[in-house]
Each structure stands twice: as structure tokens, then as C-alpha cells.
Amino acid sequence: MTAASVAHTLTRDQARRIIVRAQLLDANRPGDVAEVAEQLGYVKIDPTATIAPCEHTMLWSRIGWSYEPGQLRKAVEIDRLLFEFDGTFRPTSLLPLLLPVMRQHPRRESGRQWLEANARFRKDVLARLRAEGPMLASEIPDTAAVARKDEGGWYGANQVPQMLEMLARRGEVAVVRREGRHRVWDVAERVFPQDLPEYEPDEAARLLAERRLQAGGIAKQKSPWTPVGMAGEPATVEGSKWRFRVDPEAVAALDDEDDGGRVALLNPYDSLLFDRPRLEEVFEFKYVLEQFKPKSERVYGYFAHPILMGDRFVGMLDAEVDREQEVLKVHAIHEFLPFEPEEMEMVRAEIGDLAEWLGVTVAEPR
Structure with a gap:
């Protein structure tokens, strides 16, 4: 048995500490929005503002008093360090790893059939954005030949938002900015960097799993919630029968001086x-x-x-x-x-x- 295959044995306290540190919630606060996004992999967007929208409270709970909402807007809309995708802000460094999967969308047969039936509609949306974008969804005509069921009740009868979501998941359009809570769209080539590295699907999937484990610190080996595959190294946690994968750098950092919690x-x-x-x-x-x-x-x-x-x-x-x-x-x-x-x-x-x-x-x- 090689050293690399030996499972780490962790106490529950150590496992918790690894997770809290990986999530940037220990005493050592990160410095800015980009640092948080790079480590966590995403910042969730949710408008429920009982206190403040999720994207802002997530950043404040980590950065602290020096965080201002304008810093997020600057990172996304001006510096392009982050991009909006699938209800989250993600670091642009992840885009090359996501593109191989995005290009395979939609995977469901019903989605492929709807996109094929609306080939003309897709061309209309892309042509309008290319000629006149950036634009709000409300500014784009609905020329759909076939309507898609709105099972969640999110979209209504207008097919433009559904087409934009579909094209965004395919990497053909992207959100360039927001006006209030409304997304402003453009063709992806004008939003995303054009000199990104290319990865084969298997390599991209492996690197994505490593990034997820880096963000989680430790995760169940077969978890639909934090899918890390065989990234990192095997681990056990006292009192648990789960098989875990752990970020080896996070384990090594357990020996560092603990500045206490908060x-x-x-x-x-x-x-x-x-x-x-x-x-x-x-x-x-x-x-x-x-x-x-x-x-x-x-x-x-x-x-x-x-x-x-x-x-x-x-x-x-x-x-x-x-x-x-x-x-x-x-x-x-x-x-x-x-x-x-x-x-x-x-x-x-x-x-x-x-x-x-x-x-x-x-x-x-x-």
C-alpha cells in the first residue's frame, strides 16, 4: 500500500475546522470579492432580502465591514473577474472548466427537441443581440414556433427568457450586467474572454472536482451535493461510517497555529x-x-x-x-x-x- 492510498483519520473537530477554513469562515478573513469567489467556486444569487440578498450577505459574512455591494458589481461588470451563470456568480478562472459541459447542453431529449423546433427563434435571438445588444429579455421579440412548458411557474408564456437561459447554459449568450434585479444579455463572445485555455471533457471534470473539494475541504466520496469523485485523498471521520475525500492541503494546514474562531x-x-x-x-x-x-x-x-x-x-x-x-x-x-x-x-x-x-x-x- 502506497502512502498516497492511506486514509487520513480525522476527529470530528478537525473535520469541522477543515470545512470552516475552506469556506473562509475562520478568524482569518479574506481580502476581497475575487478571493472569496476563487475559493468558494461560486457566490449564490438570491433576491430574498429579509436582511440582504444572499450574494451580499455571503460576501459580508466572510470579508466583514470593508465589503460594499459596489465591489461585487465592479468585479463582475468592469473587471470581469466573475461572471453570472445559473443563478450564481463564478470566478472567470472556472469558465474553461465549465465550457466542455456547457457545450453538451441540453442533455435531456425534451430540451434538445425544443431547441431544434425553435432553431429559427434561436437564430433570431442571437442575431438581435449581435446587432443591437446588450439587451433586456423584454426587448427581444418572442418568435418561438413551439412553447416550452413552464413547470416551475417562473417564466410565464413569453419564451424569450427560457431561450436565453438555454443559450446561456450552452455558452452562446451571457449576462453582461444587471439593471436592478433584471439581467442584461449579450452574445457570449463579447462578455467572456476569448483567449481561454481549452480542456478535454474528462480533464475539465477532474479539475472541477478538485476545485469543489478545495471549496468544501472534505466531502463524502459519493455525494450528489458536493460531487468530488476521487479528488483529493481518502479520509475517515470519528463517529462516521462515511467514506470521505479530503483536500490534502487542508489536512496539512491543521498543523498551523489556530487563530481561534469567530x-x-x-x-x-x-x-x-x-x-x-x-x-x-x-x-x-x-x-x-x-x-x-x-x-x-x-x-x-x-x-x-x-x-x-x-x-x-x-x-x-x-x-x-x-x-x-x-x-x-x-x-x-x-x-x-x-x-x-x-x-x-x-x-x-x-x-x-x-x-x-x-x-x-x-x-x-x-
């Missing part, structure tokens, strides 16, 4: 929370988003933010911004176990920092 308030769509099975297996935290539950069935609140302290989830923050009164209304701080006085002080300090970043004051129930 409190982080996480948007419900934060990347750390995405892999629910791993959350439960490693952090012993069963996270349920209550946004779509009836009010009577909610325990923590409509859009409560999990509270991470060090490498443990200790509670949930139920709060919302009232822009008219310019306050962050704290409805409840739910404690999984009673906080020590200094722990409550740390949580309240982070809430205060959040309010200051939002430009409001904190209002708690009397």
Missing part, C-alpha cells in the same frame, strides 16, 4: 449550508429552511440565519430589516443550548456589525 451569521442559501447531509453528519446540525413552511409550523422564523460560532452551529437569528424605520428588527435569537454571557456578547456584537454594515440600528423586542 461568530458568523449565515444567509440560508450560504454555500456552507448547501450540503445538508454533511451538515448533519459532521456538524450534527439538521438544518431546515422554513421559508416555504406555513407560519404555524415554523420553529425559528421565515428566513432565520444560522449562527456559526467557531466550528459549531449554536443558534438561529430571526431578524429583518425595516428600511422605513431604518432598523434591523431582531425578533429572536434562538439558542440551541444556553449561551454563556461572553458567547451572547459575541453574537450581539456580530448583529451590531451587521446593522452597521446595513446602515441601520438594532431594534430588539421589549
